[in-house]
Amino acid sequence: MGKLSKSLLAISIVILLSIGSIFLLQNDKETTNNPNLENRFQAPSKIQNIKHNKNVLHINSIEMGETIKNHLRNDPSVSLIKHNNKNESHYHKREVTVKFSRHPDNPEIARMTNDINGNVVKYLDSTIVFKSNELSTSELIQYFNSQPDVIFAEPNYIYLQNQISFPNDLLYREQYQWNLPVIQTEAGWDITKGDEKIIIAVVDTGVDLNHPDLRKRLTKGYNVLENNDYPDDDNGHGTHVAGIIASETNNREGIAGITWYNKIMPIKAMGAEGYGSTFDIAKGIIWAADHGAKVINLSLGNYHPSSLMKEAVKYAFEKNAVIISAAGNDNSNHPSFPAAYPEVLGVSAVSYSGQRAPFSNYGDYIDVSAPGVQIPSTYFNKQYAALSGTSMASPHVAGLAGLILSANPNLTNKDVMNIIKSTAYDLGAPGKDNDFGSGLIDVQKALQAVHSK
Incomplete structure (x- = not known):
């Protein structure tokens, strides 16, 4: 070089990334004329439920990002x-x-x-x-x-932080989690609910190690900042991301995760302020790849390619890890990294109406999209919160990657990436487009594609 x-x-x-906010503005982009779209995106009443639930924190995370x-x-x-x-x-x-x-x-x-x-x-x-x-x-x-x-x-x-019987988890049962039905998660659970041997790393602000919905779902992690094995979350962002992927499902409390059994590897590479350096995040990626993570979620990013970050991503990719990253929250088409690297699945955010979320970045580096508006999940200090952002969209894809590898652990990371893209539900202009990439992820179709191999 x-x-x-x-x-x-x-x-x-x-800069960038991470969290978004409770925006419910309409996007100027028209969604597809697919007649099934209206049936899939019927969530306004559920969004109202989230708004009026006193047990769920309501955090304007876009505003929080601007404060940082x-x-x-x-x-x-x-x-x-x-x-x-x-x-x-x-x-x-x-x-x-x-x-x-x-x-x-x-x-x-x-x-x-x-x-x-x-x-x-x-x-x-x-x-x-x-x-x-x-x-x-x-x-x-x-x-x-x-x-x-x-x-x-x-x-x-x-860098800034950018169910088959249905689960009995409280917030799921009361239909606060509009995000899981819209990506056909429950139907996918008929094929697999996950495998604890397939580990998903969350390189972020850490995870609340004592959260009742997460403490049984964690494997050994790493605190890059303190160079120890105590990656506890002092910000909340990493805990929220981890809960979307693997909050304990069917335990009569909290929320349901996308996977019932895959373990989360918590990697703390960002501090309480909500941002971290290239060096620390790259070190976290390498540690995750070296310690058995099959999937790595990066709900973070910036707008300039870093040689060190590129090397860390390439290292993890060559170890056959599936790497997923959020696209960013500036409603911009400026490429964000690591999402724009070819070894990474770049994820934009979709609102409950089936449109690109108004804060979500877009561009030709977007591979797929996932729900990212008012997503309820776990939060630090044993709480629950509804956040918005591409940071919330990315872990949906990480959870799906974990389920795919649970169904067939012999697949390569390229196989997994191709399955996720080829089975996505087309939104926007027909075919791949800059708002949604190949479309909205579809858990059922992706797992059916694995099952048919």
Whole structure:
């Protein structure tokens, strides 16, 4: 990979993704004329149920995301990049991520830290994050690009968090979960409800390890930030994502997950503020791939391709992991990463009316779509919350990938991706389009396709 020029500094990166909000605006895009569309999307009364349920927190997560962005804009340790009037990215000032062809020895590191008047912040194999007390990020990139054995040097980017008898779970029984019927989840459970051997990693803010709807569904995880095995959630986002995938189903409380038996591997790579660095998220992806995750959900992203993130995604993909990522919440067609990488299934959000959610990003990198408006799920501190966003759409696809591999664990990640896309329910313009990709995921048809092989 070639050296990064000074101009790369001007394109550092971050942002986005994660959560959306309780938007119920209509999208200008017309949905398909398919006569079955009206039957599939009959959810307004259920949405009202969510609104009036006092046991479910109602969080304007789009507004929350803007609060995080405002904080980063005013943080003196963070630099801002404006891609256009709508999309922006951030990176840590005076920091640089450097990939060496070999790990430098101690004298070499001492020489380089002395040259930059700084120190080593973090390292992973031959990738090291350096911080200087006086040099700017562009000066650091220029310095390291002049050093031997450097493959790339780039800013340390910041990422934001962008049932067959029916289950007896309380919020499911009362029809608050419009999202599961619309993707034909219950019919799919006739084929498989999952397999605890197929592990789904959630690289996020962690998971509430004591949540009554999740504590029995978790396997060993990792806290990247603290370098320990206690990935507890102090933000709520990761717990919500995990609950959509695998909240304990048929236990007479809370919500029903897409899978009854697949385990969640919680990876904490973002902090309480709701964002994390390229380095930490990449390290979380690699850890998940190395520890047996067959599916990796990334409800996060930014607007600039990172060499380190690309390497982490490629590493996990070559280990046969299915990788799913949210498209972003800025109603923009600017490609978001990692969703736009070819090894990743990029997911846009659909509202209960069958239209693209008004906040959802779109573009030719969208592979499929999934429900993303007012999705009830688990939340930290043993609570439940209804959130919106492409962050909520992505775990629907991760849960489906887990079910597909449960039905046939011998499938490759490419097989799983193709099944998910080829069996999607067409929305919008006929065929693949920029709003919905191949369409709305269909659990039943996807599992039937596996079963027929």
